[in-house]
Amino acid sequence: VEQVSRQYADPSVSQAKFEKELESFFEQYYHWQKKGVFLIKDEFPVCEFLFLTPQLFPLAGVFAVRIDFTNYDAEPPSVKFINPYTGKLIKRPEIPFQFRQKASLEVIALRSNQDTSNGVDICIAIADEYPFICHPGIKEYHDHPFHTGNSWLRLRTEGEGRLYRILQLLHSHSIALVESLHASKPRGHNQVHLQIVQKKPS
Amino acid sequence: MSKAEKISGGEKEHPGQQNLRSLIFIINGEEEIVEKVNTKQPLKVVAEKALTESGNTKSISDYQAVYNDKEITLDKKVEDYDFPATAKIFLNLNTAGGGTGFKAIC
Numbered sequence: 001v002e003q004v005s006r007q008y009a010d011p012s013v014s015q016a017k018f019e020k021e022l023e024s025f026f027e028q029y030y031h032w033q034k035k036g037v038f039l040i041k042d043e044f045p046v047c048e049f050l051f052l053t054p055q056l057f058p059l060a061g062v063f064a065v066r067i068d069f070t071n072y073d074a075e076p077p078s079v080k081f082i083n084p085y086t087g088k089l090i091k092r093p094e095i096p097f098q099f100r101q102k103a104s105l106e107v108i109a110l111r112s113n114q115d116t117s118n119g120v121d122i123c124i125a126i127a128d129e130y131p132f133i134c135h136p137g138i139k140e141y142h143d144h145p146f147h148t149g150n151s152w153l154r155l156r157t158e159g160e161g162r163l164y165r166i167l168q169l170l171h172s173h174s175i176a177l178v179e180s181l182h183a184s185k186p187r188g189h190n191q192v193h194l195q196i197v198q199k200k201p202s
Numbered sequence: 203m204s205k206a207e208k209i210s211g212g213e214k215e216h217p218g219q220q221n222l223r224s225l226i227f228i229i230n231g232e233e234e235i236v237e238k239v240n241t242k243q244p245l246k247v248v249a250e251k252a253l254t255e256s257g258n259t260k261s262i263s264d265y266q267a268v269y270n271d272k273e274i275t276l277d278k279k280v281e282d283y284d285f286p287a288t289a290k291i292f293l294n295l296n297t298a299g300g301g302t303g304f305k306a307i308c
Contacts, residue, residue: 024231031228031290101297135297158260159295164231168294 007045009074015044018069021163022047028164035171040084045069047163050084051170053178053196062175062196063095067166068139076152076161078139079170081123081131092125097196099123099133099173119201122173135169137161177201225285227252228292229265239280246276249293260295268292 007014022042025032032038036052050064064084067077081090100119108116125131132140137160142152152161159165177198185192221241225248227234234256239248250262267274269291274283285291 021231027233028228028231104297159230159258162230165295169297172294 005070005075005078007070009071014069014072014074017072018044018047021069025163025167032167036175037167037171040064045072048082048084048087049167049170051175053175055178056181060181060196062097062178065170067163073156073161076137076139076142076156077163077166079133079166089130091129092123092131093129095123095131097174097178097198099170100177100198100201101135101173102201117200133169137165137169173201174198221281223280224287225252225280226288226290227256228290229253229256229258230295232256233290241281242279244277245274245280245283245291248280249276249291253293264296265293266296268294 022039025039034054036054038050038052039047040050041048046066046068048064048066051062053060053062061084064082066080066082066087066089068080069077081095082088083090083094098119098121101122103111103116103120107120111120122134123131124134132138132144134141134144136142136147136150136155137152141147142150155161177200178196179199180197182195182197183192184195222238223241225236225239227236227249229252234252236248236252236255245267246262249265249267253260253262253265262276267276269283269285269289274291283289
């Protein structure tokens with residue numbers, strides 16, 4: 001696995017903090033299991049998680065992420081979406097639903113020409129189409145030129161960037177909003193199209 | 203044995219302490235047990251104590267309380283919820299912005 005950046009912080013510190021985050025995860029293992037969140041790899045500085053939708057039948061594997069704790073917590077963890085079978089990074093169109101968040105006043109103002117009543121998708125892809133979660137506490141957010149005013153160093157002791165928080169964000173903005181699986185067969189096509197139906201964020 | 207299991211046996215009740223109990227909070231994924239909680243108090247008071255004791259500096263208004271996957275109000279008294287001894291109340295940070303990164307790519 002290719003690291004997102006070179007380790008410049010003391011690796012023993014980052015590793016100790018990485019292990020502490022995983023220890024906390026295992027303490028809440030059954031909490032995450034019930035929600036369909038499974039650890040599939042943990043090897044410093046990286047851990048990978050698979051997110052399933054327990055409310056759907058048949059069970060559907062929805063997405064997987066690689067969380068990279070290189071330089072943690074001098075830097076926040078990086079979150080990338082991966083194919084759980086190959087470990088390769090995937091692009092936004094390969095993630096079949098949105099990570100919806102209720103639009104803040106700031107977002108409503110910035111997107112005044114869009115309908116934000118159903119929330120906004122915070123899983124954003126830039127030019128290379130590899131998506132990132134646009135939320136404080138995630139490396140890609142803080143690396144983004146639009147967020148230079150919201151320094152990670154200001155947030156890192158407040159809970160953002162913790163593994164629990166990242167898993168909670170990923171789950172609450174996606175899996176928790178999944179209501180059903182909609183199947184349709186367009187006229188003239190032999191294949192059935194499946195679409196995940198999500199509710200509005202509260 | 204988890205901290206929750208340790209206290210699930212329950213402490214012996216002493217006269218005059220009928221209204222006292224322990225409560226388990228999960229803050230940023232870590233357990234914080236508040237002992238000797240007066241069940242007549244609003245849950246908010248206990249949650250604030252849990253935040254302080256766990257070293258979290260954000261205000262209680264920055265969190266949402268979740269029990270059994272449902273958001274609960276902190277304004278009610280502890281006794282109103284009838285929490286079992288092993289109940290875990292999750293204090294999750296509210297969404298803190300985000301969704302604005304699109305602008306720089308437009």
